[in-house]
Amino acid sequence: MLDIAMFREHADIIRADHDKRNLPHDNIDAVIRLDEEWRQARYDSDQLRKVRNEAARGIAGAKKSGDTAAADSIMAEVKTIGAQIDALTERADACLAERDALRMRVPNILHESVPVGEDDQKNTLHSLHGEKVELDFEPRTHNDLVEANGWVDLGRGAKVAGSRFYFLMGDLARLEMALQQYTANFLVERGYTLVQPPLMMNREAYEGVTDLADFETVMYGVEPDKFYLIATSEHPLTAMRMDEIIEPAELPVKQVGISQCFRREVGAHGLSDRGIWRVHQFTKIEQIIICKPEDSWQHHEELFENALELWDSLGLHYRVVNICTGDMGSIAAKKYDLEAWLPGVSEYKEVVSCSNCTDYQANRLRMRYRTTDGNAAVHTLNSTAVATSRALVAIIEQNQLEDGRVRVPEVLQAYMGGQEVLQSL
């Protein structure tokens, strides 16, 4: 959420941003109005508390000097002040709660380099990487190939869990682990600390890092313990320092999270989502950075470069798009997506998302760092390194051989005992 100071001092900036996103200004105006109401109620209750505190000091003084009559007299005077304070406090709390509920729905301020457009069709092409291999046979889709080779059992996944669950088997499971190891090592060598986070989080921590709508459409709840299964390790890693004041010497925090990710994928259907492209559970290796505000755009490029070099090293062809205003979501100020080429369906599809969230998550999480001028919100950034299910799809489709088997990317062969081709079951 945005700093309340933005609403008080620079509401024009928020309004201009809403115009770019084609959003009405209602929430902005309501936040400003509720903020004023809250301050008034707060001031009134503070004044009454002042009266009560003065009386309390009077009582204490009178009792100390043995003048019980004076003490009783003051006590009688302030007998009912507590109820008035309670009423005003209740009103102040209600205004504040409503102010912040609305403030949570106001999206982040977009970076000036974000292209304006209504939906993902208006994302702009940033760059192309690797070579688009021309196969001298008809390319098959990954869902066709995994089934033919016995690498994925979706039917039995549906039987024991539900649709979009799967068993990953044999050499493809082995390749998945190789990909995890390789990617984690790749980033550890660049100075990132490897972290295995909790796979569940409580509601309060989760509200700090995600859009409220995600609780309905993305996250699985675990009853009766009121936990949520994480949708990405970005969430626990970023929430890790909730309510903390970070010493400047600790910044930037650079971590690589590795975890299983769980997503409900409500409303997702269609041919292009078949196989293991869009599933309820997958492994993801994620980069996160927590840094000082003045460094965040430089770090955003660093995360982006890491992702590019990693995907280049896998020998895959992909393109990069700069996400436009209409496709952005509420958390990020700017986002690059890497989209891998899938010859089976002749499409580029999203495999990596690299975001600078500026102070939006930090404000919700009350995550600050010390400056000589007081405490200030940090900036948070995150980027996929590899989501294994989607990386496997890209590898399978781009590295497929005419006989239906799949070539192992060279850098991963060492993690599979030198194996060069995945064998079917």
Next chain:
RNA sequence: GCAGACGUCGCUUAGCCUGGUAGAGCGCCGGAUUUGAAAUCCGGUGUCCCUUGGACUCGGGAGUUCAAAUCUCUCCGUCUGCGCCA
């Protein structure tokens, strides 16, 4: 799961029994002193509203009271022991 102990400002801790302005040390920031540094001394060092003064803050929430770090209830967490267990 059971029993006990504990949770106070960035860190360490006092205060709790017996309710009445949250104190000290360390760290950090500023100043004095110094050629410079150390040492020393002085001041500052949580949050919010600022209507210049104020209110809030002792793990969270609720209660009792004119008044709660302090008393009561409850939840959370940590430690120790027992139990269970990959």
